[in-house]
Amino acid sequence: MEESRINEKSQINEKDRINEQNGNNEEKIDKKIKKKKSKFEIKDFIIIPLMAALGIGSKQLILPALSFILRPVNIPGGSVAGGLYMMWLILARELTKKNGAATIAAVIQTFMILLMPFGSHGIFSFLTYSAPGIAVDIVAFIMHKLGEGNYIGYYFEGAAANVVGTYLVNIVILDLPMILLIIVIIIAFISGGLGGLIARGIVIEYDKLSQVQILTLDKDDKWYDLHLDSEEEIKENLL
Numbered sequence: 243m244e245e246s247r248i249n250e251k252s253q254i255n256e257k258d259r260i261n262e263q264n265g266n267n268e269e270k271i272d273k274k275i276k277k278k279k280s281k282f283e284i285k286d287f288i289i290i291p292l293m294a295a296l297g298i299g300s301k302q303l304i305l306p307a308l309s310f311i312l313r314p315v316n317i318p319g320g321s322v323a324g325g326l327y328m329m330w331l332i333l334a335r336e337l338t339k340k341n342g343a344a345t346i347a348a349v350i351q352t353f354m355i356l357l358m359p360f361g362s363h364g365i366f367s368f369l370t371y372s373a374p375g376i377a378v379d380i381v382a383f384i385m386h387k388l389g390e391g392n393y394i395g396y397y398f399e400g401a402a403a404n405v406v407g408t409y410l411v412n413i414v415i416l417d418l419p420m421i422l423l424i425i426v427i428i429i430a431f432i433s434g435g436l437g438g439l440i441a442r443g444i445v446i447e448y449d450k451l452s453q454v455q456i457l458t459l460d461k462d463d464k465w466y467d468l469h470l471d472s473e474e475e476i477k478e479n480l481l
Contacts, residue, residue, distance in 0.1 A: 286338040293337070294350040297330030302358060318416060321430040324404035325437025331378045332399045332441040337448055341383055344403075348375020366414045373410055374403035396442035397435040404434025 304326060309319030334347035352371040355362050363370050381402045385395030408430040412418050418426060 282338075282340055282343075286340055286343065289337050290334045290343055290347050291350055293330045293334035294347040294354065297327045297347070298351050298354045298358065300330070301327040316418070316422060317426060317429070318408065318411065318418075320411060321404070321408045321426045322433055324407060324430055325400055325433035325435065325440075327437075328374055328378075328400055328403040328407065328434050329437035329441040329444075331375050331403055332382075332396060332438055333444060334375075335378055335382050335399070336396070336441065336445045342379055344375040344378035344382070345372065346375070348372045348378075351375075363411070363414055370407060370410045370414060374407040377402040377406040393439060393442050396438035396445075398438070400434040400436070400438025400441065401431045402434070404430040404437070 301323075304323045305319050308323050312319050312322065331344040331347050335341075335344040349372050352367050355367055355371060378399050381399045382391075382395065385391060385398060388395075405427055408426060409423075412423055412426070
């Protein structure tokens with residue numbers, strides 16, 4: 243009888259030990275995933291300037307022609323086409339999954355635009371080009387915290403970037419009448435949101451193709467690659 247109680251107690255202690263070990267492993271995995279996500283990597287410093295350059299390049303191609311077409315109705319071309327080049331700031335943030343990536347891309351764009359024939363606002367470019375990137379990062383942070391890192395979140399990231407950019411350009415340069423400004427802001431909201439939706443589609447395809455690289459928990463702490471879709475699947479494969 244006494245021996246049976248000892249065996250039973252030993253089994254309970256063993257289960258507690260295993261549960262505690264699993265809990266520690268899961269906590270360790272969470273820390274490693276968070277650490278990896280928060281640190282900028284070499285590939286991030288390739289993606290961010292690339293997205294910045296593509297944003298400026300697309301703007302240089304689209305904006306002059308569109309501005310010429312819309313000039314008779316006094317609607318800024320940037321409010322209409324903004325979604326197509328603001329989406330590159332969203333991609334800088336969402337492809338890297340790093341807070342601040344859109345702001346860095348926007349600052350890079352500021353220095354690039356000063357060398358371009360179209361789109362420069364002089365010294366005010368540091369405001370009109372950097373602010374949309376900051377807007378993307380702020381909205382992305384809020385949306386991800388709310389669990390809306392999907393089409394809704396991306397829509398508002400693009401909308402916020404284009405609205406902020408359009409409004410600042412109006413303050414610095416255009417000075418549109420109030421009624422026309424409201425119309426332009428609405429157009430900017432829709433255009434920016436559509437750009438966000440396009441960005442979401444690109445990120446989905448990128449995530450399917452990309453490799454998730456994380457640390458194993460073995461004693462050698464080696465690297466290996468996993469083709470995974472979610473954090474939960476990462477944890478399941480490591481535990």
